[in-house]
Amino acid sequence: MHIHRTPDQIAADRQRYEEHQRVGLEFAPSKLPTPTPRPAPEIAQDDIVARDLLPGGWYTTMRLSKGETLRVSPRGAGSAVALAAWSVADRSERMNLPDTVKLQWTTDLKKGRVIFSDMGRVMLSIVEDSAGAHDALTGGSTAQTVAAYGDPKLRNTRDNMVLAAAKLGLGRGDIPPLFNLFAPVRVQSEGQFEWREGMLTQGDWVALRAEMDLHIALSNCPHPLDPRGAQVPDAVELTLIKAVPVPPDDLCRTATAEAKRGFENNAKMEGQRHD
C-alpha cells in the first residue's frame, strides 16, 4: 500500500528540513567555545560530593543527582573512559548516542554539546572539556580485541560494562552504544576511522553535568583503535561536585535549537512528576 503525498506537502517538508539542516551544519564548526584550559582548577572541599580513583582496566558505577557535575581526569596517557548512563526514574530510558549525534548534526561531542536519552531528553551536558577528542562511533575494547595482545590478564570494556550493568540490576541487552572520552577517532573521506593521538594532551579533563538523576557506568581501558591498546592505563580521578544553580544563559542549555527543545522535554517530564 502506498498513499502518495502531494507535491505541495513534499515541497513544504523539504523546505523546512533544509532550514533545520542549514542552521545545524553552519552552527557546528563555528559557534562553540574553545576548549577548556588545562590544568583543571582546584575544587573547594565543601563542593565535593564524592571522590573515586578508577584503576586502569577497571569499571565503576555511580549515581549522579540532577545538577551534580562529574569531573573525569585521567592521571596518564592511554585511558579511554567509556561511559553509559540510565535514568534512575526509569532505567529503560538510557543514553542514546545515535540520537545524540543525529540531533546535533555532529559526531564531535565536546564542550557545549549534550547527550540525549532515547526519550528526547537531555541526560548529560558537556560543560567543560579540554580535549574535544571523544568517540561516539566505535565502542570499547572487547575480549576479542584484547586477545590479540596475548596477555590473558588484560581486562576489557565490554566485560566491564556487563559487570557494571549487573550491579545496577541490568543485563547485557541494557548496555547502550558507549561514549568514549579521550578517544580521538575521526572519519576520513572514504569512511575509514583514524586515531588522531595529537588531539590529546597530558592533563586533559572533562566535566559532565547530570540533567536528570542518573546511574552511570564507567570503564577505564585503552580504546581498541589506540596503538597502545596492550597497556594497562593509569588511574582516572573521578570527582563528583555538588549542584549549583544553572544560569538562564548556560551554554549547553542554549547553544542550539535542538538542545533547547531537549531541555523543554526535560522540563515537561519534571512538571508531570511534580503533579
Add this chain to the structure above:
Amino acid sequence: MTEIFDIPAEKPWSGIVKKGQTIRIEDTYGQQAIDTLFYRADDFGERYSSQDTLRTQGSAYITTGSKLVSNEGRVMMTVTADTSGRHDTSAGCCSCESNTVRFGHDTLYQHACRENFIMELSRHGMTKRDIAANINFFMNVPISANGAMTVDDGISAPCDHVEMVAEMDVLCVISNCPQINNPCNGFDPTPIRVTIEG
C-alpha cells in the same frame, strides 16, 4: 525455497533467516530508509551491535563485504551484494520523542520507527529496552572529518537492494521508515520487498 514479503509503507515486519539463507532487502521505489535489527534466533540477548561492527571493519558505513557483528563479537550476517552504495548505522531510528527535538514539538504525534520496533519486538517478548542501534539501509548519512553529520537525499534508485547471508539463525526486525520530516524517504514513504532464499 523462496519466501517473499511485501511490506507496506510505514509498517514493521519481522522474520527468521536461517544460517546459510540469504535475505534480500529491496528498496522497491527508491529513496526509502529501511531500519533494520538482528537478534540471534535462539538467544535474543545477543543482537546486532553497530559500534562493534564499525570498529571491526574499520570504517563508518555498511556495504558489500561488511560483516554485521553482535554484542558478543560474533558475525551474524555478511553483506554479499549492494547495488546502492553505502548505508548508515550511526544515526539510529526516528522516534516521536527525538522528532520533537529535531523538528519541533508539533511533530510529536507522528508515526515513527521506534513505534514500529516496539510493536514488532513485543510479538517476540521484547520491549523498548531491546531496541539496539540499528542499520539504516538506503539512508545516506555522510560523516565529515570534522564530525559534521547530516541526513542527505537518498541515493537509492527503484529496485536497488542489499543481500546478506546469515552466519547464524537470526530474527530480522524491520521498520519501513515513516519519517516525513527529512529526505531519508524522499518525504514520501513507500513499500519495500524482503526475499528470503535458501
